[in-house]
Amino acid sequence: MTELLNIGLSGLNSSRIALSVTGQNVTNVNNEGYTRQSAELVTRNPEFTGGFYLGTGVEVETVRRITSEFLIAGARSDTSVFAGAETFSTLMDQLDQLFSDANSGLAGNLSSFFSSLQTAVDDPASIEARQVFLSSAEGLAQKFNSLHTQLQGLQRDINLQVDAVAGQVSAYTREIAGLNQQIGIATNTGSNPNDLLDKRDQALRDLAELVSINVIPTDNNGVTVSIGNGQPLVVGSESFELITIANPNNPAVRDLAIRSSAGSISPVGSGISGGMLGGLIGIKEGVINNALNNLGRVALGVSGAMNEAHNLGMDLEGNLGGDLFTDINNATSVSNRTIANGNNSVPQDQVVSVLISDVNQLSTSDYRLDFTAANTYVLTRISDGLSNTALDPSLTGVLGALPATVTVDGLTLNLDRPSGAFSAGDRFLIQPTRAFADEINTQVSRAQELALASPVRTITGSNNTGTASISSGQVTDTGSASFTTAPGQLSPPVLIRFTSSTSYEVLDNSNPSSPTVLLAAQPYPPVSPNGILPASYGYQVDISGTPATGDSFNINYNSGGVLDNRSGLAMVAIQSTDTLGGGKMTLESAYGVFTQEVGTRTSTARNNLEASKALLEQSQSMLQSVAGVNLDEEAARLVEFEQAYNASAQVINVARTIFDTLLSAVRG
């Protein structure tokens, strides 16, 4: 009977345990991190009695965790990809909105800038039209400034988020290390600590949402966690922290690094990918910097082209135009373009001054200038990695004596060092277009100071008998002596007199009653356009037709020329001129190309998000199909084990009955 009793008891026990396990599964049905458990029943060791083996019942060997490590790893890596795609896509949507929105984008400002310019050019004497244009110009400059500020603000926010996420990563690594220890201890007692394992898997999954990780199982149910390039985050019960440090090349930039418990810091470099961190860094380094550079290049285009035309013009008060926008090579801008590495050789008096000599040739990339020896350098364009002769045949990599000049992509680098030559290891980061959208401002505020006219005009001699006519005059350089010697005057006013129909002389007409000869016996070129005056004068005229002997033409300063829009017409023409991208894009289309790039990346990001979401759903569903709890299944199990329990109880009942029968038989 005792065997029967024990057998029955064992059945009762096992069923009870199985029921508990089922109950555990049922109550955890909605716990996402829970893997279903199942009680493993095995027969107890048989007894050898009387020549045969008699079974001794059933027992629970272990409570098994039903899951698949392969599917867990798959779901984890898909989580990283999805979290990264989601973060990236959300931020790209923000940027897409910022740049293309009719109200907040730049395109509207550019358009109204040019259309108000056309209105002022239509009526150059009108003060109101000039004022409207100047307001529009100021609005444009302010829009550049505000877009730049918004982008920088976004960058700052992302940096803060990176800091926060790095802190969270550190918290998770600590948790995982702790769980590793606990699981190790528990495993030593002989069985799998199922709930601790679930907890660790959940922590790993949360960590994977933040950054892509590699998880390698070690002995004693431990795991080693590392990021992309093998740098460890968790080794056994030791955890590493993720922190941010200043970038040595550019102190304004913060990089990620791993700090061990001993305190040693190693930069992560490009090892971060996936997860929120991957998305944030992708935006910060790949998209926002590019956006700032693009914006800066358009601002440089506006300022450069407009200033060039405005400088050749004359305003309502008879003064030369000067700059309309901030000069692209002003001292502050130039000094902002170069960032010297903090570890450069002392004394740190190296001068790398970056001037923009041709806006049309500018790229949107940053550059690196590294010195490998005193007069050998490597100049690299960061966007495509080309350097020295691969970048431009003129970059030999060898410098002559200082001061020296290097030119590339529309930039002129003036290199000098008062204390001698450069040293090997000197490094410089060059950001030619990064900051200008913040630096651009209007320089003209009074309507009368807008230079729409040209400072020279021509007069045909009253007594001319030939058929020659003269163009209205074109200014090429207001820095020449003709204009600078005495403001408001042409120095000197010029008379062109034909000594025959094929030759002329150029005279100084300061005293009209006695002009003095400046250039005698100039041949009159028969085909127009002809360079009548020397280039040094700073202005040029065209004469066409057949002059007679004695025909004369005057060239004077255009005092009182208020209904003159020649310089304004040149500024209007900028709208349809290809001023950027190596002569391939107008200002507006350069901005358009950039917003379209943003749009394409946004659309790609959205597609990636959809795809990664679908993959994640699929891997999650596959994992759940193995490890998830199915209530119907557990309900069936409940019925099964309850019946088994009842049956075992009945066995005990029978054992008791036979015992009673035996007792009553013995008692007599």
Place this chain on the structure above:
Amino acid sequence: MRVSTHQAFLTGLQGLLDGQSNVTRLQEQIATGKRVDTPGDDPIAAPQIIALNRQIELIDQYNKNADTAINRLQLEESTLGSIENTLQRVRELTVQAGDGALDLLSRKAISTELQQRVEELLGLVNTRGVDNEYLFSGYQADTPPFARNASGGFNYQGDEGQLFLPIATDLNVAVNDSGKALFVDIPIPNNFTLQAAPGNGGTGVAQNPVVTNQAAYDAFSPDTAVITFTSATTYSVTRASDGVPINGGSPPQPLTNIAYTPGGDITFEGMHLQVSGTPVAGDIFTTVNAVPQKLDMLAIVEQLAQGLDDSSASSVQRDGLISDALLSLDNVMASITQTTAHIGSRLNSIENVQQSNEEIKLISQNTLSKVQDLDYTEAISLLTQSSFVLQAAQQSYVAISNLSLFNFIR
């Protein structure tokens, strides 16, 4: 495949969320009427949309410029029309004044009216435009183009500049003409003067040179005539170039050894002069062709008025003055007509450009609408379909959530 309960609910939930998001997106498109809101919605259509919008804006701007140009040109045209009318009146008066039967008083009356017409013309050339700028001063629109010179005549104070407006890419049209091109530098008929040779012994004086036949004189010059007194009472007229005697007088005869009458008319080759006083044999007088002259329109009319006022002029001189004035007026009218023709052709080309701009704009707008705008039929049918799908997802969620074995184990 085994499905966990949690997963089953998740799938159902996801279906609901996706359905809702589809419906919302379609709703937004229908409300804005736009299929493409930001470049991210359709990166392929986005640059097309940007380019088309830019083209339409540019064309609108060019048309605005063209309207401004038309206004300015029409104002100039009408001002020139008024000037032409005044000049017509001046011409009538000039012809009237040529009537030999007029007496001094009548001529003075004509002269007075001519002076008034000069003032009228001065006012017209100094016309101001919409912004109070002078129309005919070239660039210097704050300075009146014509002003009286203290010592007589008029000064042109402007320059030769023209204002150009862009009406299409690389097409600028001039919207004004300077007073210099229109009214200054008008050629007036050629004249001659007389010169006595320095070695003349007598007291003869040659005077009153008048061109009586401009065509004949223009044909004769640049040659000059030499009047040689062969004796104290006879003279001959020869060509300076080859010494050949010239025919003259009436009836025409070779002017060789003609009897000299002091103060008498000597006429030949459309020229008329008088010699008075007592010349001696060998005295020589020559004609000198004046340098071709140019005057401005106002000076021409004023000089005519002053000439008519001069009571000391002979009738021959008056006739010369009138015929010169008529020829000069013709030159003025020709200059104005030439510019009016230019204005006409400019207006014509502006109209053509405007028309072609409008056509391009229409095409661009159509294309833009096709690319950017929502096809309402398609969108509404999609919305209906998506709503149906959402409804089905909702109903199936409820149906499936009721299925559980626990419902039957009681």
